[in-house]
Amino acid sequence: DGGITQSPKYLFRKEGQNVTLSCEQNLNHDAMYWYRQDPGQGLRLIYYSQIVNDFQKGDIAEGYSVSREKKESFPLTVTSAQKNPTAFYLCASSGWRLGTGNTGELFFGEGSRLTVL
Amino acid sequence: GENVEQHPSTLSVQEGDSAVIKCTYSDSASNYFPWYKQELGKRPQLIIDIRSNVGEKKDQRIAVTLNKTAKHFSLHITETQPEDSAVYFCAASIGGTASKLTFGTGTRLQVTL
Numbered sequence: 078d079g080g081i082t083q084s085p086k087y088l089f090r091k092e093g094q095n096v097t098l099s100c101e102q103n104l105n106h107d108a109m110y111w112y113r114q115d116p117g118q119g120l121r122l123i124y125y126s127q128i129v130n131d132f133q134k135g136d137i138a139e140g141y142s143v144s145r146e147k148k149e150s151f152p153l154t155v156t157s158a159q160k161n162p163t164a165f166y167l168c169a170s171s172g173w174r175l176g177t178g179n180t181g182e183l184f185f186g187e188g189s190r191l192t193v194l
Numbered sequence: 195g196e197n198v199e200q201h202p203s204t205l206s207v208q209e210g211d212s213a214v215i216k217c218t219y220s221d222s223a224s225n226y227f228p229w230y231k232q233e234l235g236k237r238p239q240l241i242i243d244i245r246s247n248v249g250e251k252k253d254q255r256i257a258v259t260l261n262k263t264a265k266h267f268s269l270h271i272t273e274t275q276p277e278d279s280a281v282y283f284c285a286a287s288i289g290g291t292a293s294k295l296t297f298g299t300g301t302r303l304q305v306t307l
Contacts, residue, residue: 119299171292183292185237
């Protein structure tokens with residue numbers, strides 16, 4: 078069953094600690110994304126990667142870091158420099174779809190909810 | 195960069211009525227406009243999208259219209275049902291791919307019996 082898996086679903090962190098959120102996909106998609114979702118603010122792009130070993134900052138990259146060592150994996154680290162890290166984080170991927178050719182559709186994971194205590 | 199505004203933030207309709215959600219965008223180079231639906235506690239999912247070479251697209255009870263001159267696009271849901279209750283997000287991108295998507299702030303639609 079193809080899809081995107083995020084873990085953990087819920088995470089608690091003390092101030093000053095770094096935390097890494099996992100995102101794995103088996104859709105064979107080239108592109109992967111991290112979004113942050115806050116109430117009333119929609120989805121804001123943190124980082125994205127269009128190919129292995131390459132990634133670009135999104136609109137709110139400060140205080141976050143990513144890596145893309147494998148096509149299937151795109152982990153996000155929320156560092157202690159992120160001033161307001163409590164949020165719901167969504168990972169997504171996109172790619173060429175046989176039959177439609179649409180590279181615009183995002184496939185999302187179920188999200189990780191991070192709470193800083 | 196691109197800015198997408200979405201209205202209203204909440205919308206309540208009776209079952210069977212129509213619902214309309216409107217979005218405006220700022221960058222005239224944007225050419226791809228998807229709509230995502232996020233049910234409570236679930237992941238967002240694409241429900242319909244439109245590209246700038248067409249003005250309207252329909253899929254059963256949902257339709258999207260695009261006015262490039264005015265830089266706005268709308269989602270229309272007819273014959274609403276309780277399962278339509280969700281948060282809807284519009285988005286816009288340049289180049290027709292997901293890599294430059296800018297999302298609106300979302301509309302919470304409640305369909306009442």
